[in-house]
Amino acid sequence: MNKTLVSWSSGKDSAWLVHVLRGLAGIELGALLTTINEPAQRVAMHAVRVELLQEQAKALALPLWQVPIPSPCPNDDYERAMAQTVERAVAEGFTHVAFGDLFLEDVRRYREARLAGTGLTPLFPLFGANTTALAREMVAADLGARLTCVNPTVLDRSFAGREFDGRLLADLPSSIDPCGERGEFHSFAYRGPMFSRPIPVETGVIIEREGFVFADLTLASAGIA
Numbered sequence: 001m002n003k004t005l006v007s008w009s010s011g012k013d014s015a016w017l018v019h020v021l022r023g024l025a026g027i028e029l030g031a032l033l034t035t036i037n038e039p040a041q042r043v044a045m046h047a048v049r050v051e052l053l054q055e056q057a058k059a060l061a062l063p064l065w066q067v068p069i070p071s072p073c074p075n076d077d078y079e080r081a082m083a084q085t086v087e088r089a090v091a092e093g094f095t096h097v098a099f100g101d102l103f104l105e106d107v108r109r110y111r112e113a114r115l116a117g118t119g120l121t122p123l124f125p126l127f128g129a130n131t132t133a134l135a136r137e138m139v140a141a142d143l144g145a146r147l148t149c150v151n152p153t154v155l156d157r158s159f160a161g162r163e164f165d166g167r168l169l170a171d172l173p174s175s176i177d178p179c180g181e182r183g184e185f186h187s188f189a190y191r192g193p194m195f196s197r198p199i200p201v202e203t204g205v206i207i208e209r210e211g212f213v214f215a216d217l218t219l220a221s222a223g224i225a
Contacts, residue, residue: 001028004096004123005065005089008032010048010056012145012164013100013126013179015189016138018060020125021098022194030094031063032056033085035078038068046148046186047214052201055219059195079114090119098123102131102181135178139166144191146201150213155184161203161215188217 004027008014021027034053035044043053050066057064065088067081089097097120101107108124115122126134138145145164150157155176162168164187169178176184191198200220207214 002026002096002121003028003030003094004098005030005094005120006032006062007097007099008034008056008064009100009186010034010043010046010053010189011148011187012138012143012189013102013181015143015145015192015194016134017098017100017126018062019141019192019194021123024125027096029062030092031065032060033065033067033089033097035067035069035081037071037073039071044069044071044073046188048148048188048217049219051219052188052199052217055199056189056195059197059199061196082114086115086118086120094120096121096123098125100126102126102129102134102179104181131177131179131181135164135169136166138192139164139169141193142191143189143193144198145187145189146203146215146217147185148188148215148217149186151184151211152208152213153211154182157206157208157213159185160206160213 006018006029021029036050037044041050042048054064067085069078069081099111099122101124108127111122147159147162150160172178190201201217202220204216204218
């Protein structure tokens with residue numbers, strides 16, 4: 001069995017990655033790996049609160065490895081933190097790390113270069129997928145996700161906080177990748193076949209910060225047993 005660490009962003013692609021990995025022979029999922037904006041205590045880029053991230057890990061029944069990084073985070077600091085995490089993974093018997101990248105060749109090459117010779121082999125099970133078909137497949141499988149971050153230079157700020165559903169896909173401009181692979185938007189996955197239960201969330205304030213529009217999601221405590 002290949003003991004695999006999952007690069008977990010808290011979004012729909014990461015959630016679908018887990019769903020796909022669980023259907024592959026020879027893969028043992030060992031933990032989720034997430035970089036955390038340490039001052040804000042939120043998932044880097046997605047701006048998801050740590051408590052929501054922890055609920056995802058519980059609903060996936062997987063340990064959560066949080067890697068704190070500063071904000072802003074120089075690349076040297078990021079690579080140092082990730083190198084330490086890779087060392088830990090190898091020491092704990094991990095052989096592979098899986099990423100939810102879809103088609104960006106430069107990102108894939110970067111990951112492959114950084115992992116070369118470390119003892120961890122990168123996996124890209126979703127790479128090369130038709131993102132239009134993939135987005136529709138996610139929606140059809142009842143994957144529930146909400147947009148937490150929008151790049152307003154390419155996508156209207158009104159999309160922040162919206163559900164990732166058929167209506168959203170129909171409303172996206174043709175210039176926007178349906179999965180947001182170029183960073184047009186990021187999401188938080190709260191329901192789907194990969195989770196043992198839905199994670200109850202509420203959408204709070206919408207704010208603009210550092211050139212991005214964020215929807216602040218909170219845990220709907222009444223929905224937690």
